[in-house]
Amino acid sequence: MAQKPSIPKGTRDFLPIDVAKRNYIFSTIRNVFEKYGFNPIETPSFELSSTLLGKYGEEGDRLIFRILNSGEKVRKADLEALAADNLPKFANSLAEKALRYDLTVPFARFVVQHQNELSFPFKRYQIQPVWRADRPQHGRYQEFYQCDADVVGSDSLLHEIDLVFILDEVLSAFHLPGFTIKINNRKILSGIAEVCGELEKIVDITVAIDKLDKIGEEGVVQELTNRNISSSAIELIKPLFQLSGNNEQKISFLTDYLKNSEVGKQGIQELETVINSVEEIGLSKGILEFDVTLARGLNYYTGAIFEVKAHDVQMGSICGGGRYDDLTGLFGMRGLSGVGISFGADRIYDILTTLNLFPSDLEKGIRVMFVNFGNTESKAAYKLVYDLRKNGISAELYPDSVKIQKQMKYANDTKVQFVALLGKSELDSQSVQVKNMHSGEQSQLSWSELTTFFNK
RNA sequence: GAGGUUGUAGCUCAGCUGGUUAGAGCGCCGGAUUGUGGUUCCGGAGGUCGCGGGUUCGAACCCCGUCUUCCUCCCCA
Numbered sequence: 368m369a370q371k372p373s374i375p376k377g378t379r380d381f382l383p384i385d386v387a388k389r390n391y392i393f394s395t396i397r398n399v400f401e402k403y404g405f406n407p408i409e410t411p412s413f414e415l416s417s418t419l420l421g422k423y424g425e426e427g428d429r430l431i432f433r434i435l436n437s438g439e440k441v442r443k444a445d446l447e448a449l450a451a452d453n454l455p456k457f458a459n460s461l462a463e464k465a466l467r468y469d470l471t472v473p474f475a476r477f478v479v480q481h482q483n484e485l486s487f488p489f490k491r492y493q494i495q496p497v498w499r500a501d502r503p504q505h506g507r508y509q510e511f512y513q514c515d516a517d518v519v520g521s522d523s524l525l526h527e528i529d530l531v532f533i534l535d536e537v538l539s540a541f542h543l544p545g546f547t548i549k550i551n552n553r554k555i556l557s558g559i560a561e562v563c564g565e566l567e568k569i570v571d572i573t574v575a576i577d578k579l580d581k582i583g584e585e586g587v588v589q590e591l592t593n594r595n596i597s598s599s600a601i602e603l604i605k606p607l608f609q610l611s612g613n614n615e616q617k618i619s620f621l622t623d624y625l626k627n628s629e630v631g632k633q634g635i636q637e638l639e640t641v642i643n644s645v646e647e648i649g650l651s652k653g654i655l656e657f658d659v660t661l662a663r664g665l666n667y668y669t670g671a672i673f674e675v676k677a678h679d680v681q682m683g684s685i686c687g688g689g690r691y692d693d694l695t696g697l698f699g700m701r702g703l704s705g706v707g708i709s710f711g712a713d714r715i716y717d718i719l720t721t722l723n724l725f726p727s728d729l730e731k732g733i734r735v736m737f738v739n740f741g742n743t744e745s746k747a748a749y750k751l752v753y754d755l756r757k758n759g760i761s762a763e764l765y766p767d768s769v770k771i772q773k774q775m776k777y778a779n780d781t782k783v784q785f786v787a788l789l790g791k792s793e794l795d796s797q798s799v800q801v802k803n804m805h806s807g808e809q810s811q812l813s814w815s816e817l818t819t820f821f822n823k
Numbered sequence: 824g825a826g827g828u829u830g831u832a833g834c835u836c837a838g839c840u841g842g843u844u845a846g847a848g849c850g851c852c853g854g855a856u857u858g859u860g861g862u863u864c865c866g867g868a869g870g871u872c873g874c875g876g877g878u879u880c881g882a883a884c885c886c887c888g889u890c891u892u893c894c895u896c897c898c899c900a
Contacts, residue, residue: 507899685900
């Protein structure tokens with residue numbers, strides 16, 4: 368009856384070493400978040416379906432994991448909807464809860480619900496898993512961690528600037544060989560659509576030009592045509608494809624390009640403020656690049672848009688973010704602006720693994736393991752173990768009196784730093800042999816010297 | 824959600840046009856070394872060939888279904 372065990376697609380198990388690596392990522396991010404004044408919160412893994420559905424667009428809804436109603440609640444199934452072939456409505460009637468799809472929408476819900484307990488601007492960070500019913504691929508999982516930092520209740524561009532520095536500081540701390548922080552502004556995209564006389568088609572236009580580096584100029588033109596963008600508008604959009612040079616040059620081009628669009632001009636001004644402020648102080652290792660084709664997350668972003676790509680490695684974006692002026696409006700709280708970023712911990716994990724960038728000391732085992740020589744000796748050894756632990760030194764006694772070789776091998780495999788041998792002769796002289804497993808060096812110490820030795 | 828691709832020992836992979844007892848390296852276990860790991864030498868164990876059907880005298884190999892892997896779309900961290 369023994370069936371071969373397995374886990375669902377797009378999920379992974381984590382061995383101790385994997386967890387150590389992931390904790391290294393989390394703590395690096397957490398330290399920077401806290402340095403910039405963000406406080407941690409947590410929200411449930413699952414929310415009411417109504418909280419999540421409709422917030423990520425049609426495509427997003429499809430990727431939300433639903434939790435099937437149980438018990439008597441299965442009776443709530445809307446059979447009429449099924450009969451009418453209205454599958455989405457039927458599906459919604461089957462599941463009134465769903466696993467969270469990201470951390471931003473639950474955060475918006477959280478802010479609205481706890482508005483009277485929070486001081487604004489409210490700066491929170493959140494490191495928790497999210498779930499997407501996506502088709503797994505390289506760097507995409509159905510369960511993965513996001514590490515978010517958001518500010519709500521302040522329009523100040525200072526936050527955008529802070530967030531750029533957070534991105535730079537965290538990724539620099541990982542020793543990535545290089546990375547580009549791409550920045551754009553939704554208002555610039557609106558301005559482009561407006562200037563082209565296709566303001567209503569902003570989503571179509573931006574989705575198409577977002578693919579420029581992937582499908583090339585011709586592909587984008589084709590895509591624009593397919594999306595019913597007029598050829599005159601396409602002609603107006605075309606110059607953007609050739610946009611090159613440094614940030615300053617691009618900005619100056621767009622300043623002229625958008626001179627007849629109020630919203631566009633505002634976008635330029637915001638972008639310029641952020642870029643100039645960042646450049647004045649300077650990034651550590653990242654490159655800040657204005658990219659007009661960057662158009663992610665159009666469902667709720669209204670101002671700055673961020674995305675980070677690591678150099679020298681094939682991987683989708685490792686961070687994303689932006690400003691959303693009315694996210695809490697969806698939950699009935701208007702006039703509250705938010706801006707935030709999200710680190711994709713699992714993608715960063717994969718990149719650090721590929722580039723061999725994890726610190727080597729993550730695998731460090733306990734400080735000292737006592738070899739078990741049998742009842743009499745281990746009794747004395749255990750007293751010493753207990754004493755070491757009382758002094759804050761991690762220690763253990765091998766549980767069974769088996770062959771020394773086997774015990775040494777266990778110590779070696781688990782990266783024990785020192786092995787202590789306390790056999791018959793050591794018992795007689797109240798001493799232990801202490802072996803440094805890294806250097807192989809061995810010395811004899813009296814019992815009273817042990818704590819001092821390991822406290823060094 | 825659409826199309827393609829992959830699955831053989833714990834891991835990485837061989838396995839001829841379908842043909843007897845399915846192989847290697849690494850790892851694991853044991854011994855050389857019953858008070859010394861990481862190196863070396865010797866020996867050993869370990870496989871429902873992803874799963875379920877089908878074709879065939881005969882299937883790891885061919886066909887169908889299913890799950891999984893990776894890839895391209897879609898979308899995204």
